[in-house]
Amino acid sequence: MLDAFERAERSVDPSEIASLLTFVVVGGGPTGVEMAGAIAELAKTALARDFRNIDSNALRIILVEAGPTILSAFPDDLPGYAAAALTRLGVEVMLGAPVCSIDADGLQVGDIRIDAATVIWAAGTRANEAAAWLGADAARNGALRVLPDCSVEGRPHVFAIGDVASFTGSDGKPLPGLAPVAKRQGRYVGELIWNKMQGRGTSAPFYYRNWGSMAVIGRSHAVADFGTIRLRGFIAWLSWSMVHLMLLVDFRSRLTVYVNWAWSWFTRGRGVRLLTRATHSPAPKPASDSNLIPEGRI
Template identity: 50%
Template sequence: MTNIVTIDGKASTRTTTPHRVVVVGAGFGGLETVYRLTGADVSITIVDRRNHHLFQPLLYQVATASLATSEIAWPIRYLLRGRKDVTTLLGTVTGVDAAARRVLLDDGQTLPYDTLVLATGAGHAYFGHDEWEPFAPGLKTLEDATTIRRRILTAFERAERESDPVKRAALLTFVIIGAGPTGVELAGTIAELARVTLPEDFRNIDTRETRVVLIEAGSRVLAGFPEELSAYAQRSLEKLGVEVALGHAVSDCNIDGVVYGDKALGARTIIWAAGVRASPAAEWLNVAADRAGRLQVNPDLTVPGHPEIFAVGDTVTIAAPDGKPVPGIAPAAKQEGRYVASAIKQRLRGQTPAPFRYSHDGSLAQIGKKLAVIDFGRIRLRGALAWWIWGIAHIYFLIGLRNRLAVAINWLWIHTLDQRGARLITQGRAVVDSQSVPSHSGEEKRVSSAR
């Protein structure tokens, strides 16, 4: 940028460097920050360890063979291709040197910043039992989704060939741990997959005999929803054939199944949906965090002691106007990203931003085909109408006309014909008994010639 200045009565030009903004993470919060900084006098660098932005609310539909990966993910470079003020980098952040104002990358390089935005998201939390992860994968990334899809579909394939009734029963038992929105959505969709989509595809098994067990340590499903919607969700799941086990904490996950309460259940497919843990951003900065590792930020979303560092999304914990924590959902992250971009612009103008104020637009969860619940506060919906609103809202927030049309057509196909077209088993040949079963080393066993 070139500024015209006056020195000793003479006009002169001076080149200044634009304000440097580094955004770590291209999720909803990070990407919204970049979008909203359009036109500001800044240079932006956005860095992510993956090359794509992911629409996480529909990730479970990839895991259950309803959608393809390309329908809910987009290359970051493509999304920002028209922004000459933005540099996109593929890399893994390993720390932050706050004193020197530099972001540290795994290859030894550093990124200098004037303002830093941490939008680093969250991973799975196994409550001190990380050894369970190989047997009970969580659902946060495309890799997670394709792994779970492979395990689900391979379980049916192996059951078709299994003559031992005990082993076949274990193969046809699917356990989901955690009855929040992700757990409920997974349980309902797997039940429909087994009871509606697959029965005509197999000859030696009846997929309608599949057991889908949803285990929750709390007293009800969808604990964040009003009690009447929670009760409706549980009744709807049970009508779909899902077994709901409430008030039981899981005490073990292994290659043979799970133990919850005082009961052992044989199951070869287990999915973890019980908790999340924030990225190590608080450790990078050596600042306070809650039990889930989320940064405790100031009212303006800055990190205490570091006014030049903002944090948004699942990286942080902050109270909403009602005193409850802002939920870790996409609309909240987008609101925070929008606020941070506005705050940066105001600071560049010499103004002081007002505190962030979260506005809750509502909570939505799908249970199954034509089954959903929505909580808009005073307005609460359930059933088919809620399902249509849920679908329209998700299609609206997808990026690009092609993806909106593709998802809408897929859902219409599933709605009318009960067929899911993304039933592909990838990353290996499903020909041996040990395929897609986690070994005790935490790696999946595959045929050595599969790649």
């Protein structure tokens, strides 16, 4: 994003500027919604005011979703709120729009061509090819279909967990590819293997209890589904903040993050800008000086 802004600042070609200031996020799940909201907030507030030649009205942030709604796993009222919140942030939400192709200059969405220098994929990933290695049954994304004890069918001593596995939950749907699922599976399989090594009886089938789902939408907006309790707006955003804060390791980390978040929230700013690669010719090296740090020693 920083590189795109820098290039747009120096460009005099209107079509190139339009492409550089177009950011497309593919996938309307929690990852895509959070990414689109973050880009809109960052681009239209913190970054736009740092450049003299960039008009924030020229920015385009587009969220593309192949399905009929974003956040399809959330209850009916929350996706609508999320779409409206993104629209208020200036995000264009395109529904029922499958991506046909992506290239260096943009992407093809159905019959629509979008020229964009930045395209971010948030529509899921293909699993590692472990199913092909083992010649085992695989789900649509290539993940290994596993039995209730996380073992591979026909191979009782081979276990698959996390993103490489497709585990059908009690509701008949595959468990989501999230860190809490993988952590619980890892603990379960570790205990199962230990019990087998000790000659103990087999464990009960793996069961994952979903404590809820959350998605933050830019500044002060979020949605949260805790089953019987559903939150949206600022209250959901506070809940999201507290959950992520409590997941940090120690009090010092929590305090540091809390102070940084508070500063960003009140100032609408960001503390650090970093460009990760040079986009122009390097400056000439300074004259030799014994007080300078030798090249390659920094």
